[in-house]
Amino acid sequence: MARKPLDYEELNENVKKVRYAVRGELYLRASELQKEGKKIIFTNVGNPHALGQKPLTFGRQVVALCQAPFLLDDPHVGLMFPADAIARAKHYLAMTPGGLGAYSDSRGIPGIRKEVADFIHKRDGYPTDPELIYLTDGASKGVMQILNTIIRNERDGILVPVPQYPLYSASIALYGGSLVPYYLEEEANWSLDFVNIRQTVAEARSKGITVRAMVIINPGNPTGQCLSEANIKEVLQFCYYENLVLLADEVYQQNIFQDERPFMSSRKVMFDMGPPLSRELQLVSFHTVSKGNWGECGQRGGYFEMTNLPPKTVDEIYKVASISLSPNVPGQIFMGVMINPPKPGDVSYPKFTAESKYVHESLRRRARMMTDGFNSCRNVVCNFTEGAMYSFPQIRLPPRAIEAAKRAGKAPDVFYCLKLLEATGISTVPGSGFGQKEGVFHLRTTILPAEEDFPAIMSSFKKFNDSFMEQYEGYSRM
Amino acid sequence: MARKPLDYEELNENVKKVRYAVRGELYLRASELQKEGKKIIFTNVGNPHALGQKPLTFGRQVVALCQAPFLLDDPHVGLMFPADAIARAKHYLAMTPGGLGAYSDSRGIPGIRKEVADFIHKRDGYPTDPELIYLTDGASKGVMQILNTIIRNERDGILVPVPQYPLYSASIALYGGSLVPYYLEEEANWSLDFVNIRQTVAEARSKGITVRAMVIINPGNPTGQCLSEANIKEVLQFCYYENLVLLADEVYQQNIFQDERPFMSSRKVMFDMGPPLSRELQLVSFHTVSKGNWGECGQRGGYFEMTNLPPKTVDEIYKVASISLSPNVPGQIFMGVMINPPKPGDVSYPKFTAESKYVHESLRRRARMMTDGFNSCRNVVCNFTEGAMYSFPQIRLPPRAIEAAKRAGKAPDVFYCLKLLEATGISTVPGSGFGQKEGVFHLRTTILPAEEDFPAIMSSFKKFNDSFMEQYEGYSRM
Structure with missing residues (x-):
């Protein structure tokens, strides 16, 4: 039978060449485990609201009013929206x-x-x-x-x-x-x-x-x-x-x-x-x-x-x-x-500043906890997360772990990340999804899980990592 | 001096080959005339809200609540939003x-x-x-x-x-x-x-x-x-x-x-x-x-x-x-x-139906007025606008009009549409922007101007068109 234009073999080759790690093996396995009832900590995507970060209220008020401009004529609008959000909505409209x-x-x-x-x-x-x-x-x-x-x-x-x-x-x-x-x-x-x-x-x-x-x-x-x-x-x-x-x-x-x-x-x-x-x-x-x-x-x-x-x-x-x-x-x-956020003197300025500062300072504390946590682990070194939303620790895999990965038909970093996922529910992305130098292995996590969960996450990571290293190093530590 | 990668000559040729009539000569001239204070009737883009069509309230209520979910906890929310919009917002959230x-x-x-x-x-x-x-x-x-x-x-x-x-x-x-x-x-x-x-x-x-x-x-x-x-x-x-x-x-x-x-x-x-x-x-x-x-x-x-x-x-x-x-x-x-709009029995159903029906029936009346208006004009024939938002009348240009266009260095339909714009303020798109058979000329208008303006628009069009035809036909009508 003749192939049809949208059969896979007939597609634009450039489309087929695209690689995108978003739905890689790790993500798929994490989704399976979640369906089986395991608690998964998704640290694989920089999607802060999906992990519980609250939106900054002022922006939402302005856009909601712009979506529903009839609210501006409602006598109750002043009960539900601050005056500067109302003024800003009128400004954009x-x-x-x-x-x-x-x-x-x-x-x-x-x-x-x-x-x-x-x-x-x-x-x-x-x-x-x-x-x-x-x-x-x-x-x-x-x-x-x-x-x-x-x-x-x-x-x-x-x-x-x-x-x-x-x-x-x-x-x-x-x-x-x-x-x-x-x-x-x-x-x-x-x-x-x-x-x-x-x-x-x-x-x-x-x-x-x-x-x-x-x-x-x-x-x-x-x-x-x-x-x-x-x-x-x-x-x-x-x-x-x-x-x-x-x-x-x-x-x-x-x-x-x-x-x-x-x-x-x-x-x-x-x-x-x-x-x-x-x-x-x-x-x-x-x-x-x-x-x-x-x-x-x-x-x-x-x-x-x-x-x-x-x-x-x-x-x-x-x-x-x-x-x-x-x-x-x-x-x-x-x-x-x-x-163009609220300015000093605006009605919404104190609330906006408090919300914004809370997000920023919490992320800053999480960046520190995560880097310190990784650096306390055996065979893990991690540059400080100076900015953005990610940590990218290097995992120094012992030769025997690399051999075990080869036997399992996995890239060494994928092997490590899968074991981590199964043991702890922490869903990361192997460094090979981003590219790394030959023979050097990493993983990427976001710093976005809830701050109060950090001590447990990092301790669970350390426990897994250190016993993984012990298992594959095959000799006792000094 | 060496060319730089984002100099025009160095761009992806496919980008340069793209033609898009959105900002054609007619639109630019209409914008100029508007700046000079002339009243322009923009019928060139299928953008109904820009021409005064009101949004259907229910959709805006639902999306506004989804944007500002804190409103759902506000004791006054029931004063400003109907119960089914609130329920629907919760459903999507x-x-x-x-x-x-x-x-x-x-x-x-x-x-x-x-x-x-x-x-x-x-x-x-x-x-x-x-x-x-x-x-x-x-x-x-x-x-x-x-x-x-x-x-x-x-x-x-x-x-x-x-x-x-x-x-x-x-x-x-x-x-x-x-x-x-x-x-x-x-x-x-x-x-x-x-x-x-x-x-x-x-x-x-x-x-x-x-x-x-x-x-x-x-x-x-x-x-x-x-x-x-x-x-x-x-x-x-x-x-x-x-x-x-x-x-x-x-x-x-x-x-x-x-x-x-x-x-x-x-x-x-x-x-x-x-x-x-x-x-x-x-x-x-x-x-x-x-x-x-x-x-x-x-x-x-x-x-x-x-x-x-x-x-x-x-x-x-x-x-x-x-x-x-x-x-x-x-x-x-x-x-x-x-x-999935409001259904019979929902609080918002009567309002939604009234608003929706108003838009639809008015467009239907406008489609009829526009087609009939065009067909009442000399040398203009137009299929009825059975659907969508546009009329695409054929303008049978006399040979002398085509010659005049040639002398002015314009395509004949562009020539006609420019004259129409200057005389009446009606901003259309010449048929050549969409393609037409060789030697046949059209223009496209939307049916979106306000219904109450239609009699004046169509009469102004007819007045222009019929005198244009008279001028270029060069012989008196039978």
């Missing part, structure tokens, strides 16, 4: 003739893009143009659109950090480009080593790859590091001299858990460096409402900002954005509220 | 651990997919499997994903109706395929003529194109026709024998403005026909919350349903959907409310 049910401009609501520009100006100390800011359905959609714009064929290469967030490898495969992996230096706090990166680029070029862009994720996913200003400068110089577009994934910019290295945007560092970089280097930066203290993943709000892109290119990006008409409007309003 | 701020399953919330399956079963009389229904950020995103799955290279052809909705031509260009246009028969109420379509396919094949899929838009955009059951049967048989996937764009299924030909889904007709078609033909159907009586364009809710796709393909589509994590959750809840 005035920007959206037709309200939340009308398509906006394909680039997003002009008034909110203006507010994002003000936020960036205030954050970096350099003004920007709202016309170069496009709102999106979450940051991922923006990353995908920009990669689709850059990639022409399989000889176009994109430098991606390893370990990496699989959005990049998956999108590059989908659009038919080549991923050029560069390794982050675990021993140097997951920083970038340009001696190695230069060699990586030279090797790719010798294979006929045109390297066209470089991705950095700062703060890092899955690695949790905050890049130093010096390291960001090196990135910018490298991109400038090698003629690469820099794609700066800065979605975790609010998730910073140490004081030595506050978040600095690539854009700010670039403008600090001045010309020629600040006038010539092509930079696209990404942000989202899904992370930070908001964690509003399900709302799908994001933006990207383009720096030094020629107007004709900006027009092309507008044209492609317009094919799917407009990003969702409620998500745009979340973005507006996120970058 | 029970389906979404983590609420609207958590990523859902990449395919959408399982409980809502189950409700969509029930809706389809009830509509068509044949059960379906929720695992084959994926929720999306509006129908366009689903169409784009399926086209990206089908198209392998520039020799893969997709049959698209002409006149067509530019989503199809734009997406096919973006993913590097070939659009194979088939003409709708204006004289036969924009139906499909398979003698011509067979010839079209044969010609495409002789040029080395592998035709792999066929798009139908029913009810039609921009043409407004409802396909007969007999015509849909012909489509299905043709796709079966030619080994094509059928992509059925059925987003206007609720917008039906006559009683002779109620909406029938391609899926129902296929199951009525029985095997082998019902078991073998690969069909993907699309729906949305943006159209119908809802018109909730800005919320970006949609779904697609897959019939007779092998499980491995369904898995591939799931994998690619998971790259961008999940469709927006509020849009998913709108879909739930749309396919």
Whole structure:
């Protein structure tokens, strides 16, 4: 029988090449165990509300009022909503003739893009143009659109950090480009080593790859590091001299858990460096409402900002954005509220600040507990989670554990993570889902389980790990 | 100076090939005139709320409560929300651990997919499997994903109706395929003529194109026709024998403005026909919350349903959907409310029915007024807007008007539409934005301006048109 166009064998090969660890073996086994009644601690996805984080009230009040503008005419509205949420809802409704049910401009609501520009100006100390800011359905959609714009064929290469967030490898495969992996230096706090990166680029070029862009994720996913200003400068110089577009994934910019290295945007560092970089280097930066203290993943709000892109290119990006008409409007309003939260003196300021601070400080304590917990375990070393939402400990597996994994037909890190899951219910993602150096093994966990559960989780992890190590080391400890 | 990767000349050629009439010359000129203070009647986009259509209250109440679940604990909630909206909000919140701020399953919330399956079963009389229904950020995103799955290279052809909705031509260009246009028969109420379509396919094949899929838009955009059951049967048989996937764009299924030909889904007709078609033909159907009586364009809710796709393909589509994590959750809840509106006996039923009926009957009256208005004009003929939201009158331009357009450096339909805009403020889209047969000219308007404005709009159109015709016909009427 003839094959049909949507039979597997007949599909677009790029679709088939996509790898996405979201539904890997670990996740499937965890779901099975959960069905069998085992208590599973899902630490595998950066989805804070799913693990019990409460939404920040002010944003929800504003968006609820925008969804139901008839509430604004209800005499009881003042009993249920604070005055500043009501005023803010009216402010956004005035920007959206037709309200939340009308398509906006394909680039997003002009008034909110203006507010994002003000936020960036205030954050970096350099003004920007709202016309170069496009709102999106979450940051991922923006990353995908920009990669689709850059990639022409399989000889176009994109430098991606390893370990990496699989959005990049998956999108590059989908659009038919080549991923050029560069390794982050675990021993140097997951920083970038340009001696190695230069060699990586030279090797790719010798294979006929045109390297066209470089991705950095700062703060890092899955690695949790905050890049130093010096390291960001090196990135910018490298991109400038090698003629690469820099794609700066800065979605975790609010998730910073140490004081030595506050978040600095690539854009700010670039403008600090001045010309020629600040006038010539092509930079696209990404942000989202899904992370930070908001964690509003399900709302799908994001933006990207383009720096030094020629107007004709900006027009092309507008044209492609317009094919799917407009990003969702409620998500745009979340973005507006996120970058313009209640200010001192506003009715909602005390509550907003208390809620926001609670989330942030608790995550900071959890980052510390998790790193310390891992480092107290036999054969486990873990850089401190300086930012983002993840720990990425290295698990030094004894040779006999690696052999046992081989006999079981599993990658060594998958073998370890499965045993961990069966013994403790802790569901992690093996490092191989993100890429790691040959012969080195990791796992990724989020720092998102409830704070009060942390002591039990870390002690349960330690108990499993140390007895696993004892079993496979096969000799008694000193 | 070396070109940079995001310079226009260096972009992905497929991006550059995309054409999208949204921001065409007419729209730009209308925006200019509006800035100069002229009153513009925008009839160029199917965006009902932007033209004053009110949202259906029940859906907004449910989604507002889901956004702000703390309202459910407020003692005043019963003063502002009806009991069934409160119950429905609780129903959806029970389906979404983590609420609207958590990523859902990449395919959408399982409980809502189950409700969509029930809706389809009830509509068509044949059960379906929720695992084959994926929720999306509006129908366009689903169409784009399926086209990206089908198209392998520039020799893969997709049959698209002409006149067509530019989503199809734009997406096919973006993913590097070939659009194979088939003409709708204006004289036969924009139906499909398979003698011509067979010839079209044969010609495409002789040029080395592998035709792999066929798009139908029913009810039609921009043409407004409802396909007969007999015509849909012909489509299905043709796709079966030619080994094509059928992509059925059925987003206007609720917008039906006559009683002779109620909406029938391609899926129902296929199951009525029985095997082998019902078991073998690969069909993907699309729906949305943006159209119908809802018109909730800005919320970006949609779904697609897959019939007779092998499980491995369904898995591939799931994998690619998971790259961008999940469709927006509020849009998913709108879909739930749309396919499961208040029922007789529910508190909100009378209000919901009144609002919904008002929108529908008013659109029906407007469809009639618009068609009759066009047909009363000199050299204008227009099929009745049986469904969807558009009229697509043919404008029979006299040779001297065509010559005048040529002298002005404009396509004849663009010339006519610009003159119309300048004279009356009515902003339309020239037929060339959708495709039309050589030497035949059209324009597209929506039927969405406020009903009370219709007599003035149609009389203003007639006055302009008839004097335009008089000017260019150059001889006095009999």
